[in-house]
Amino acid sequence: MHPQRERLHNELHARPSIYFDEPATLHHYALLDEAGACEAVLARLGELSGTPPDREAVQQILEVEGLTLKWERHTEFLTLTLLVPRAPEEEAWPAPPALLDTLVGPNHAQLISATQVLVESAHRWAGRPSDYGFRDPSGSRVGDGDAIVWSDFRLTDSGVNRLLLVNQGLDAFRLGRMTRRLLEIETYRMMASLALPLAKELERELQAHEQELGELSERNAEREAESSRPLLGAISELSARLERSGARSRRRFSATEAYSRIVFTRIEELRESRIGESPRLGTFILRRFRPTVHFCDSIHRRQQDLAESVARLNDLLRTRAQVEIEEQNAEMLASLNERTSSQLKIQKAVEGLSIIVISYYLFSLFKLGLQSLDALGVSIVPAVAAAVLAPLGLGIIGVLAWRIQRVKRH
Template sequence: MHPQRERLHNELHARPSIYFSEPAHLYHYAFFADVQTHAAMLAQLAETTGIACNADAAQQILTFEGMVLKWERHTEFSTLTLMVPKAVGSEAWCAPPTWLTKVVEAQQAALMNATLVLVENVDTWLGSAEAYGFNDPAGSQVGGGDATVWSDFHLDSAGFNRLLMLNEGLNAFRLGRMVRRLLEIETYRMMASLSLPLAKELALELEGYEVELGELSDRNAEQEEANPRPLLTALSQLSARLERSGARSRQRFSATEAYARIVFSRIEELREARVDHCPRLGTFILRRFRPTVHYCAAIHERQESLAESAARLNDLLRTRAQVEIEEQNMSILNSLDERASSQLKIQKAVEGLSIIVISYYVFSLFKLGLESLEALGVSVQPHTAAAVLGPLGVLIVGLLAWRIWRVKQH
């Protein structure tokens, strides 16, 4: 059996929902937390509830005092969801338990989303969304008409985004999954929107980069004969800043795209239908959320396009520089060729002079030899000396010339 088979198979059950019956309050929090922050939150939960939390797991469902608590660890955020059955005669919107408030306040700096879902049934229903404090809410029938959901998407005094659900036909399993979809829409919507401030900041940076790149392009077009090195230096600095900007934002924009797809998918899974004259929940969310996603995608595309333009201009400048280097190399080679030709001519002249000088010395030696013989009393006739020493001298000079030629050949 493959060592990962069981783990991969159990991914089907990795994110179970909380199954419950109405009426109930669900308090949901999402924290933009790293591993250390997540571990600290679990430690505080364990200390508060008295139930051990498995820090190595991706999620855990804990039941105590009639409440159900679920925590989940995602790639870059963590969630806490507490289901509290609604007491008879209690207020519509109740504050969370004190211990949960303390846990959340300890992680307040990382809090991304706080959603309070009130699930009512037909018996506890007050008759209208306005009776629960909503003014001009958005609402939809979901789950094929088995439930209705309202929200005005305003934060209350406690910082909660409130959702009201009237369950008319969902069993505990479908109800748990439906509430999970609603919570995921809110959580992933907020996580996707994290890149909006970054996109606005980058928009100003990119405007300056575009102006700078345009100026460099104009200089490249107008100064064809100029030295490209200053342009290459300026362009390299611009490319470095663009790469730093891309490295800082690429992961965030990719996460936004992934989170947005989940939001769109979860809205489709609601299977919405209109309620009275209220705008549908999905329509209300997408009308404001989709432009955010498109704006971030446009900034990301603009950033990538600018980097590609800088890379193309860099290639053009490097081509110019390479052509200039090749022309310089050709000029150097021509100069070396001319120098070698001059040296060859000088060498030939030296070789000719060397043969003449050697011939002079050879015949001078012959002359000294003849004079020495005459001093010793040996008389040699001039025609005899010429007949013997002439060919010998010519032979010696010829051998020297032939030897020089052989050395040059090798």
Template sequence: MHPQRARLHNELHARPSIYFEEPAHLHHYAFLDADGIAADILHRVAEVTGRTPDIEAAQEILELGDQTLKWERHTEFFTLTLLVPRPARGESWPPPPPLLAEVAAQHSRALISASLILVEAETSWEGDPEAYGLRDPAGSSVGDDDATVWSDFRLTAAGVNRLLLVNRGLNAFRLGRMTRRLLEIETYRMMASLALPLAKEMSLELRDHELELGELSERNTESDAANAKPLLAAISSLSARLERSGARSRQRFNATEAYARIVYTRIDELRESRVGDSPRLGTFILRRFRPTVHFCAAIHQRQKSLAESVARLNDLLRTRAQVEIEEQNSEILQSLNERTSSQLKIQKAVEGLSIIVISYYLFSLFKLGLQSLDALGMPIVPAVAAVILAPLGLGIIGVLAWRIWRVKQH
């Protein structure tokens, strides 16, 4: 059996929902998991429950008397969900239990989402969402009309978003799944929106970078070879700043895209239908959430396009500089060729003169030798001397010319 078979198979059961019956309150808090926040929360949970949590697990469901606590670890955030049965005539929107209140107060700067779902039975609810303090709420019939969900998406003074779910036909299993979807929509929507401040900040930066790129492009069309070096330095500086900005934002924008896909999927899984004249929950959420995602995606694409434009300008300038260098090299080679040709002509002239001089001295020696023999009483007939000495002189001159040719070849 493959060593990972059991682990991969059990991913089907990795993140179960809390299954329960109405009426109940479902408190849900999501914290950005940075600086060991998840470990601190699990340590506090262990102190309250008296049980050591499984640090390697992705989630765990703990029974705390009549309450049920679930913690769940994600890539970038950590969630706590506490199910509290609602007593008869209990408060509609109670404050969080002490454990959640303490954790939220301790890590308030990391708290990215806080939601409270009130689950009521159809037979016991008050018949109007405004009776629960919801102003101009959006509402949808979900789960093939087996439940109705209402929310005005306004935060309370404590920063909690309230949702009212009226159950008509959902069993404990489907009710747990439905509330999980609603909580995931809120959590992933907030995680996706984390890129919005960064996108707005980068929008101003990219505008400045685009103006700088336009100026560099104009300089590139007008500059000569002498100004290529400072222009190349300016383009390289702009490219480095864009790369640093991309490294800072790339992961955040990619995460936004992934979280947005989850939100869209969870809204589709609600299987909504309209309730009266109220806008549907999915419509209300997507009306502002989708433009946020599109704006972040546009900034991401704008940044990539700008980086590609800078890279093309850099390549264009380098290509132009390379062409100019090649032209200079061609001129240098042409000059060297002309100089070599002149040297070769001079060398040939020197070689010819050398052979003439050597021939002159050689025949002068022959003449002196014949005169010496004549003075010693051994006269030689000129015709005989010419027959003997002419081939010898020509042979010596030929050997000298051959030696000069061999030296040139090497």
């Protein structure tokens, strides 16, 4: 059996929902995993519950101070969901228990999402969303009409978004899953929107980069006597800046794409239908959330296209520089050929002069020899001397010429 089989199979049960009956209140907080916030929250939770958290686990449901609390560890954030049973006579929007302030208070700067879901029975709720403090609310029948959800998506003074769920036919299992979908929509919507400030900042940078790229393209298109080196340096610098900004934003934009897909999927799973003239919950969210996702995606694609354009311009300029280098090399080779041809001509002239000089000295030596023999009383007929010495001299000169040619070949 594969050593990872059990662990991979149990991923089917990795993130269960909290199952409960109404009336109840759910407090849901999401904290970014920055400055050790998640580890600090889990350590504090272990102290309060008396059960140290499992470092290998991704979620856990605990009983803390008589309340059900669930924590979930995600890639870059941690969520806390606290279930508080509610008596019918209690106020509509109770304050969060002190337990949450103990856990979240020291890490309030990392709080990215805070949502409160009030779950009421169909026969007990006030009957109008305005009775719960909503102004111009959006509402939908969800779960094929077994529940109604209302919200105006306005934050309270403490930064909490409120949702009202009126249960008309959901059992504890379906009610837990429905509230989980609503909480995931809010959490992942906020996590996906984290890329919006970065996208707006990059938009201004990309405008400057695009203008700079246009100027460099014009300089490259002009046939001036300008050296390619300054232009190559400017393009390399622009490419480095684009690569740096891409490395800074690539992970954030990829996360936005993944989170937005979860939001779209969870909205589809609500199976909404309209209530009167009120806008549907999912329609209200998508109408305002989808442009954010599209804007971030367009900035990401614009950034990639700009980087590709700079790379193409860099390739064109390098090709141009390579052609210039090849032309210079061809001119240098032609100059070397001319020099080599001149050297060969000079060498041939020197060789000819050398043979003439050697021949002159050789015949001079023969002449001196004949004169010496005549002084000793040996009479030599000139015709005989010429017949003997001429072939010998020519042979010696031929041997010298052959040796010169052999040295040249080596």
